[in-house]
Amino acid sequence: MARSERERTIVKAQEKRKDEKRMSEVSERERSITVAQEVVFDAALIRRFDVTGPRYTSYPTADRFTEAFGPEAYAQALAARAGVERPLSLYVHVPFCETVCYYCACNRMVTKDRSRAQRYVAALEKELGLVDRWLRGNRRVVQIHFGGGTPTFLSEEELRQVWDAIGRFFEVTEEGEFSIEVDPRRVSAATVYALREMGFNRMSIGVQDFDPVVQAAVNRVQPIEVTEEVLRAARAAGFVSVSFDLIYGLPHQNVTRFAQTLAEVVRLKPDRVSVFNYAHLPERFPAQRRIDATALPSAAEKLAILQMTVEQLTAAGYVYVGMDHFARPDDELAVAQRARRLHRNFQGYSTYAGCDLIGVGISAIGQVGPFYAQNQKGEEPYFAALARGELPTLRGVALGNDDLIRREVIQALMCHFTVRFAEVEEAFGVVFTDYFAPELAALEEMAAVGLVAVDEEEVRVLPKGRLLVRVVAMVFDRYLRTEEGEIRRYSRVI
Numbered sequence: 001m002a003r004s005e006r007e008r009t010i011v012k013a014q015e016k017r018k019d020e021k022r023m024s025e026v027s028e029r030e031r032s033i034t035v036a037q038e039v040v041f042d043a044a045l046i047r048r049f050d051v052t053g054p055r056y057t058s059y060p061t062a063d064r065f066t067e068a069f070g071p072e073a074y075a076q077a078l079a080a081r082a083g084v085e086r087p088l089s090l091y092v093h094v095p096f097c098e099t100v101c102y103y104c105a106c107n108r109m110v111t112k113d114r115s116r117a118q119r120y121v122a123a124l125e126k127e128l129g130l131v132d133r134w135l136r137g138n139r140r141v142v143q144i145h146f147g148g149g150t151p152t153f154l155s156e157e158e159l160r161q162v163w164d165a166i167g168r169f170f171e172v173t174e175e176g177e178f179s180i181e182v183d184p185r186r187v188s189a190a191t192v193y194a195l196r197e198m199g200f201n202r203m204s205i206g207v208q209d210f211d212p213v214v215q216a217a218v219n220r221v222q223p224i225e226v227t228e229e230v231l232r233a234a235r236a237a238g239f240v241s242v243s244f245d246l247i248y249g250l251p252h253q254n255v256t257r258f259a260q261t262l263a264e265v266v267r268l269k270p271d272r273v274s275v276f277n278y279a280h281l282p283e284r285f286p287a288q289r290r291i292d293a294t295a296l297p298s299a300a301e302k303l304a305i306l307q308m309t310v311e312q313l314t315a316a317g318y319v320y321v322g323m324d325h326f327a328r329p330d331d332e333l334a335v336a337q338r339a340r341r342l343h344r345n346f347q348g349y350s351t352y353a354g355c356d357l358i359g360v361g362i363s364a365i366g367q368v369g370p371f372y373a374q375n376q377k378g379e380e381p382y383f384a385a386l387a388r389g390e391l392p393t394l395r396g397v398a399l400g401n402d403d404l405i406r407r408e409v410i411q412a413l414m415c416h417f418t419v420r421f422a423e424v425e426e427a428f429g430v431v432f433t434d435y436f437a438p439e440l441a442a443l444e445e446m447a448a449v450g451l452v453a454v455d456e457e458e459v460r461v462l463p464k465g466r467l468l469v470r471v472v473a474m475v476f477d478r479y480l481r482t483e484e485g486e487i488r489r490y491s492r493v494i
Ligand code: SF4
Pocket: 096, 097, 099, 100, 101, 104, 105, 106, 108, 148, 149, 150, 183, 206
């Protein structure tokens, strides 16, 4: 039956409204990406404000942990979780590597002796059992991360053994986020499938740089085909998200060479890209003494590499999530940031806020309620503690109320680039502008040049300040004050 003129008009109006709604949703989405995740590179401001400082994977930072907080304190912290409905995130540290990468600052042991892995797996099982004995709270695990070192130093069978132990002591949710760091030089496509079959569904692949000259200079020769094979296998096996880790500031890098690496990265389209700044500290990390310091890029070259990186990745459609991390706009990290669900912990950014973090293995760090605890960093003290039936805790810290407030503020800056005063006031019963009066005064210099905007409701890190978010966070770090309580000034990085 033919439609009347009136009906046609109504249908047309409905379609027009639908189109307008669709358009407004698209522009709302684009606007939220632009507003929340835009980043602007301003070399002069980076030169002026960038200083050495923490990466804020915790607050207080790990250098504030003390040995006064030992195994007993951690056991009590675990027991105190009785009745607390917080899901768990589990970190498993595997410290072994077959060869050393000269830039490495991780806690790792270089060995080709595979028999050490079996002893270690038995120790991990024992540690999980001890955590189980003390933990009086929720056992639902929504996130697992295997990091290192090289987690795949463990054989498939050994990795399975650890998974089985986790399954015995905890309740692992099916739809959780289970990630593993992979060194493509040490895994085959078959291993990638085995990892997926075990339950891993996220992977981060160590790349650093595709340039063979740079690779040779840092003792990490990894032909691009090797990385591509692992990436292809991860996709075919059904890994939900694959991330590449890169480093800038390595010997022989310059803008032209690193641009080629980035062009390959863009071609391979990982879901996330981390680009870390290499800090040459040979007096602290002995392996770095093998790096030819004369081949390191100058500060100006490093800055130019960073600028090109930001431009190339954003032009390719990645958004800047924060602190060295880029992600495709539809990747869960980018989505979580727009939804203000992003969280930062010892593994970097995470989509799960509000978890207790249990760390097992040598040097692993946990965060349980208002406590941080770090395990022994050496093999022998770690094994000895477990042999005594003790948690292998080396050090930790119990957070006071001021720490908790500042942790919340620093988390909000690092994850959302915004601190809303009302949220802090509601959670902690303080008047933000009174409590943080010196900090707000200290931000005035940054506000004057457009790094941050401060009004009566919030502090916002503006696009020009986002590469410097750590420096904004440092303003709120009480431990960086002088003894007189003043906000300390730090030497510039560049
Ligand atoms: S960078 Fe990774 S693989 Fe290389 S030595 Fe360090 S932990 Fe091991």
